[in-house]
Amino acid sequence: MDSLRVEANRPALGLARLPVYYGWVNLTVAALAMVGTLPGRTQGLGLITEPLIKDLQVDRVLFAQINLWATLLGSLLCLGVGRLIDRLGSRVALTGVALALGAVTLAMSGVRGVIWLALLITLTRGLGQSALSVISLTIVGQWFVRRLSLAMAVYTVILSVGFMIAFPVVGAAVVGGGWRAAWAGVGAAILFGLAPIGWLLVRRTPEDCGVSLDGEKQTEEKSDEAGTGHTLFQALATPAFWIFALASSIYGLIASGIALFNESILAELGFDAATYHSSLVITALTALAGNFFGGWLATKWTLNRLMALAMSLLALSLLALPHVRTQAHVAAYASVMGVAGGFVMVIFFSFWSRAFGRAHLGKIQGAAQTLTVLASAIGPLLLAECVTRTGSYAVIFYLLALIVGVLGIAAWFARVPSDWRSN
Numbered sequence: 197m198d199s200l201r202v203e204a205n206r207p208a209l210g211l212a213r214l215p216v217y218y219g220w221v222n223l224t225v226a227a228l229a230m231v232g233t234l235p236g237r238t239q240g241l242g243l244i245t246e247p248l249i250k251d252l253q254v255d256r257v258l259f260a261q262i263n264l265w266a267t268l269l270g271s272l273l274c275l276g277v278g279r280l281i282d283r284l285g286s287r288v289a290l291t292g293v294a295l296a297l298g299a300v301t302l303a304m305s306g307v308r309g310v311i312w313l314a315l316l317i318t319l320t321r322g323l324g325q326s327a328l329s330v331i332s333l334t335i336v337g338q339w340f341v342r343r344l345s346l347a348m349a350v351y352t353v354i355l356s357v358g359f360m361i362a363f364p365v366v367g368a369a370v371v372g373g374g375w376r377a378a379w380a381g382v383g384a385a386i387l388f389g390l391a392p393i394g395w396l397l398v399r400r401t402p403e404d405c406g407v408s409l410d411g412e413k414q415t416e417e418k419s420d421e422a423g424t425g426h427t428l429f430q431a432l433a434t435p436a437f438w439i440f441a442l443a444s445s446i447y448g449l450i451a452s453g454i455a456l457f458n459e460s461i462l463a464e465l466g467f468d469a470a471t472y473h474s475s476l477v478i479t480a481l482t483a484l485a486g487n488f489f490g491g492w493l494a495t496k497w498t499l500n501r502l503m504a505l506a507m508s509l510l511a512l513s514l515l516a517l518p519h520v521r522t523q524a525h526v527a528a529y530a531s532v533m534g535v536a537g538g539f540v541m542v543i544f545f546s547f548w549s550r551a552f553g554r555a556h557l558g559k560i561q562g563a564a565q566t567l568t569v570l571a572s573a574i575g576p577l578l579l580a581e582c583v584t585r586t587g588s589y590a591v592i593f594y595l596l597a598l599i600v601g602v603l604g605i606a607a608w609f610a611r612v613p614s615d616w617r618s619n
Contacts, residue, residue, distance in 0.1 A: 219339035226335035231358035236324020244375035267573035270321030278562025285400035298387025305380035337549035349491020425553015445571035453575030478530040486538015506539035507604025514597035518590035
């Protein structure tokens, strides 16, 4: 095992002499890897859902059930990949998972039966939304400590721009050449693009490669930091882990539910599809602004206060949503929701390394990612059940606002294991 680690990192031993801090190279590849999770995400699958259902003649309810169970089962890989990262390193983990995801996506482009469809969607969920997401986040957390908030702000901007490019490109490919050709193209890009890039450029940690931590002068004390930190069970024993994991997960639950039924939600309030499309653009742009602003605030505030602010904004947007009546109201709601999401993204990407160290970061981040994936699977079901039973989405929004508010208060008073201001 040790020989594998040394061999995997041997080409990186001259990285300390490069004019640019190598952590930024790792960060860029990590952001590209997160964009590569597209075939395993709800938004990515949504690009091919309608033509896929028509092609395979799959019942819509059955397809929704397949998606639900695929998400739940796929979330289990969050835990397994954390151990893989901690043992073999992010370079080996990224390359292996990218190869597997690319091959599965290619295979899905040729699927003909419902059973194989269910299996392949489950694998894309597990390898993409779960495993590759954890690897991507861990790569950055293993390289940055004192500049982690800045690094995560840059990371979120790169991946946001990447998704803004990927979604319309893949969507146009679906319209122009059909969902099978588009999905084959996505699989080929991951298999022959992301996987080789990961193997050539990603390195495990600064200490393993002779590169200084955060670009600062390397000392024996700093090199020892890679081997310190909480174990998974120690992290799980802290209230801070559960407060931040649940706060991030409730945002994922809300975002996934609203993303799937946003057009229906706005239609209930008297708005047309054009309003729905414009709200998506507003949310995406303000989320990007939230990434920038949240990254800056994270250098000034402790993350528990920033999470409390994010939860407050999210609760206000949920309380206001049932009462929007004009285009300006929709724009304001979408803006607040986007900024809150941008904050949560920066916090989720930064918190685990700051609070619990890097020694077991893969497993800790994998556990947190598992909760967010489970929540994202439950979100659409909650909204669907609410509108079916009550005839409106309002009740679930009020209930979720209450839960979000409680988590915001808990985040404000949360005691975090490490001294953040030293980070």
